[in-house]
Amino acid sequence: MTSVPATGASSDRVEDARESRDHRGSWIPTGSMITSRIMELRKRRGLMAALIVVNIGIPTIFLTVRLIAHAVAPTSYGPAGGYDVFTELVAGIMYVFGFIVAATLGCTAGSVDLSEGMFRHLVITGRSRLALYFARIPAGLAIIVPMVAAGFTIVCAVCVFAAPTKLVFDGINVPAGLSQTGLVNWAAHHPKEVDCGFGYNGPGGVPCFINQHGKIVIPPGTPGFTQVSTTKLRAQAVVIATQDYADYSRTFLYPSTSLMVKTGLWIELEAVIGFIVGLGLASLMGQRTVAVVLMIVLEIILTPIFSRTAIPHLINAQRGIVGLAMAHLEPGGLPQAFGGGGGNAAAQLVPESTTIAVCVIVAWLVGWTALGAWRMARRDA
């Protein structure tokens, strides 16, 4: 072959590249790669709308409606906030749906470069494929973590500042924050409410009814009770209050600061898991839709099933499900997620130690990140 002579007009920039030290072969992403990735995700209007609606919109609308209803008709509608509203919103909506939208964001971040043809352009820059993958992690977390925090902060604020002024226990207004002695003393002075309102599981209960004048009456023909003395009513109220103190002590006007902090960290961790696993799964599969479906199946079908059914021969496999590990780490004071956690280890069908739960979660995070990164590095662009 006869060569066409090079013009030599262009300076040799290979040496420049060598000296530029932009660490193009490094697996560590640069700050500008991360910010540009945040921009790319943030500009996806549909996805961002879904994230905002689930993490912020639904709790906000729910609480706003309750605030308005209570303001308009306080006797018909209870206060908007409070401990019960907090636990139901957090454990019921924000936990499960937060995971799903975080997983959707992860699946999007893990697959769109490939499906939209940008991956090829990015590889041609010479940048390490691992750096291209790892740039997505802080970028995605920079979106999902503040969003979950914003939604959770709104919930906390409403639940604290619009909490009931009186504690309602078993339908009875009771002073909040009493010690056991305090509750017993209060019960002795309110025997009618305690005897007829508090739950009781034991012998010698007072089968009372309240007549139209608000007086306790003994139904005719009730064996053992022909007359109810005040002394007997008070004694019975003390017994009932003593028995119910454990439940009473877990009932609050509003969530404590400690519970809010623990719960916030817990749902943030759940969102992080959803994002990281979604990212890895979508990178591995190279597409978004199937990965999102699999993540939803994991969260709302497989995890509840395996948390409610203990299979002796598969008990260790069940322990390996990240949802069960997360349920184990659930802060005490929240309703038990998937039958576990809630600080009540005895209630778990699939018992595991906290160490194992933490190891399972770390393994999921590291494992899916490694799988996604490996596929990204090996994939044809």
Added chain:
Amino acid sequence: MTAAMLDDPSRVNSPDSPWAVETHGLTKRFADNVAVNGVELLVPRGCAFGYLGPNGAGKTTLIRVLLGLTHADAGTMSLLGISVPRHRDLALARVGAIVDEPRFHGHLTGRQNLQILAAARERAARGRIDVSLERVGMAQRADDRVSKYSMGMRQRLGVAACLLGDPQLLILDEPMNGLDPAGMHEMRDMIQSLVAEGRTVMLSSHLLDEVERTCDAVAIVDNGKVIRQGPIAELLAGASVEVHVVCASPERAGALLAGTALGAHVEVEASGLSIHLPAGTGRDAIAEINRLLVEDGIAVYRLEEIQVSLESWFLQVTSRLGESS
């Protein structure tokens, strides 16, 4: 040649190499299909180089292997004198490329897409975004979403993306696709201006006429192998010479010329003769044809040497291959 050679650390980088692209025994297989079959390719620096071949010949696969988009099974290769894939980060730092149809994030503007690509390059690349957009004539539409772009506009944006790295080597896969005639003209001018700046442009195309106008040298690939490569003028000089003669008594003229020592392949037509002379035949042979006909009393009305185009030469070369196989 083994796959291990691809990462042979003993292959020292030579940035002073005269070749912008150099491959030896490069092979890529997809199951039983050998898409790139022991390719030996030398692309000189500072020229526009055409990479031609029929559909399925392995053009795009070779480009993908060169750029590290897929892995080679055997052989060695270097870009700008730097062996790849071992030092692909260094090599690709000064390479820009479009492979297949250029696609971008449709929900972002052209400028935002370039920002993402610039972020993956060196810091200075961000400062080249506006210049690149201006150069490809996309400055006015840079802030429109890519989903609203035509194919030709995406093609231009792809070229702008190539320019972000201030490349010494541009590899363009079918860069004329989707461009209107004016766009093709602009693209041709831009390629030539890039070459004039000392850059190397390697382009694959089906538009042989465009390649002939744009490129200094070409390689022809067929069935995964490079079968010819070199400067276009030299390659065409090696093609057979075609002479068209308008004369009286074409059949008698044909019989006369077929019996000479010129080695001509004569086709008799209604108005005259179409004569194919062997490659390398000088112009004297054309004068000899005229002399033979006139001396035999055959009136010659017109005698014309047909200039061989790259397209006809390409068809000759590839059809010859077809016959031999």
